[in-house]
Amino acid sequence: MKAETKIISRLWTTDAREKHLPITINPPVYRGSTVLFDNFEDMVLAGKGQYAGPTYGTDRFPVQRCMEEAMRELEGGFITRIFPSGISAIQNFFYAFSKSGDHILIVDNAYGPGVRFCKKILSKFNIETTFVPSSVAEDIEKYIRPDTVLILLESPGSNTFEIQDIPAVAAIARKHGIITALDNTWATPLYLNPFTLGVDISIQAVSKYISGYSDVLMGAVTVNERYGHILDTYYSTTETYTPDNDCYLALRGMKTLPTRLRQHEQSALQVAAWLEKHGNVDTVIHPALPSHPEHHLWQRDFSGxxxxFAFTLKKDYSMEELGLFIDKLNQFDLGYSWGGYKSLLTAAKQRRNSPSRFAGKTIIRLSIGLEGVEDLILDLEQGLEMLP
Ligand SMILES: Cc1ncc(COP(=O)(O)O)c(C=O)c1O
Structure with missing residues (x-):
């Protein structure tokens, strides 16, 4: 069955039919702290942890459960838990899977606030972080210590797009009994399946492509069977939950993910090909282009x-000069996040902990939306003419 059919055909109707509730195509949203039990016996069962449904407002209402099940199925994992943002998913993943005295490894192109969290917060709990090169492969082994417990990959990195050799890292990690996790936001589970590559935990910033409309903050952590119990226990013990309204929007957005993603992909490839031929452009950084240094890994592991993606310019323009180009754009708005229907742009100099092919370079990052691609190209053309 095609991914789009699978995503659309999975509805909440089984539950609704069993309970004789009105059946709408999308599940109903609940608001509440207290959940009422039918009788005392059910309350006693809830107290023993043996009641089947939600027992309290923090106990994952139906839309959250549907969203988690849809994500789990898409990722091909064992269980999924939803968090109130992508960064919250990353932070809680660290809390759930490491403890005081542990050592963790993170790729140097990982999402900045996640890196900051390790440096500023995990260090307070005596958890030490080492950054490994962004295109790490079997050489991960030289960073492993007896106290290393987990490795967080992000492939490609969401600013500089280096790709890691995921199966090579996962195989070495498994040999040492270390957990491998991957921030899979860029590819989504549609274009990369972390579990078939040996990864144990997949993290998604649902805020991006999965929800798709830039109106939800959400993250998801999906684990394989080996780590299901740890995630489930952590989640229910911390009484983390995500409001039903957000789960509703994310689940609704997910129904159109395959169609949207296909268009994002095609338009981005067209813009990237056009930029590669532009006289002012130095490098177009897009894993699907043969010019990308790890293109062979993208071809091997990804299906789309x-x-x-990003590009650099030949001259090292000042921020004022860059502003002449960027502020001239009509179709690319300036703002953080990505993966929505609206095209966005960010530009910043790269700072790294380890040597990088982009050290000191200004990376101009484009999130290609669902506008007409001809209009996006015309817009970039007239904007780039403003560069001195
Ligand atoms: C790769 C990646 N992971 C995680 C996040 C965090 O997601 P959120 O914005 O929902 O906190 C981002 C946000 O930009 C991201 O780019």
């Missing part, structure tokens, strides 16, 4: 590319 999304709409986020």
């Amino acid at each position: 590319s999304s709409g986020l």
Whole structure:
């Protein structure tokens, strides 16, 4: 069955039919702290942890459960838990799977606030972080210590797009009994399946492509069977939950993910090909282009590319000069996040902990939206003419 059919055909109707509730195509949203039990016996069962449904407002209402099940199925994992943002998913993943005295490894192109969390917060709990090169492969082994417990990959990185050799890292990690996790936001589970590559935990910033409309903050952590119990226990013990309204929007957005992603992919490839021929452009950084240094890994492991990529310019323009180009754009708005229907742009100099092919370079990152691609190209053309 095609991914789009699978995603659309999975509805909440089984539950509704069993309970004789009105059946709408999308599940109903609940608001509440207290959940009422039919009788005392049910309350006693809830107290023993043996009641089947939600027992309290923090106990994952139906839309959250549907969203988690849809994500789990898409990722091909064992269980999924939803968090109130992508960064919250990353932070809680660290809390759930590491403890005081542990050592963790993170790729140097990982999402900045996640890196900051390790440096500023995990260090307070005596958890030490080492950053490994963004295109790490078997050489991960030289960073492993007896106290290393987990490795967080992000492939490609969401600013500089280096790709890691995921199966090579996962195989070495498994040999040492270390957990491998991957921030899979760029590819989504549609274009990369982390579990078939040996990864144990997949993290998604649902805020991007999965929800798709830039109106939800959400993250998801999906684990394989080996780590299901740890995630489930952590989640229910911390009484983390995500409001039903957000789960509703994310689940609704997910129904159109395959169709949207295909368009993001095609438009981004067209814009990237056009930029590669532009006289002012130095490098177009897009894993699906043969010019990308790890293109062979992308070809081997991924089944598609999304709409986020970057480029650098030949001259080292000042921020004022760059502003002449960027502020001239009509179709690319300036804002953080990506993966929505609206095209966005960010530009910043790269700072790294380890040597990088982009050290000191200004990376101009485009999130290609669902506008007409001809209009996006015309817009970039007239904007780039403003550069001195
Ligand atoms: C790769 C990646 N992971 C995680 C996040 C965090 O997601 P959120 O914005 O929902 O906190 C982002 C946000 O930009 C991201 O780019």
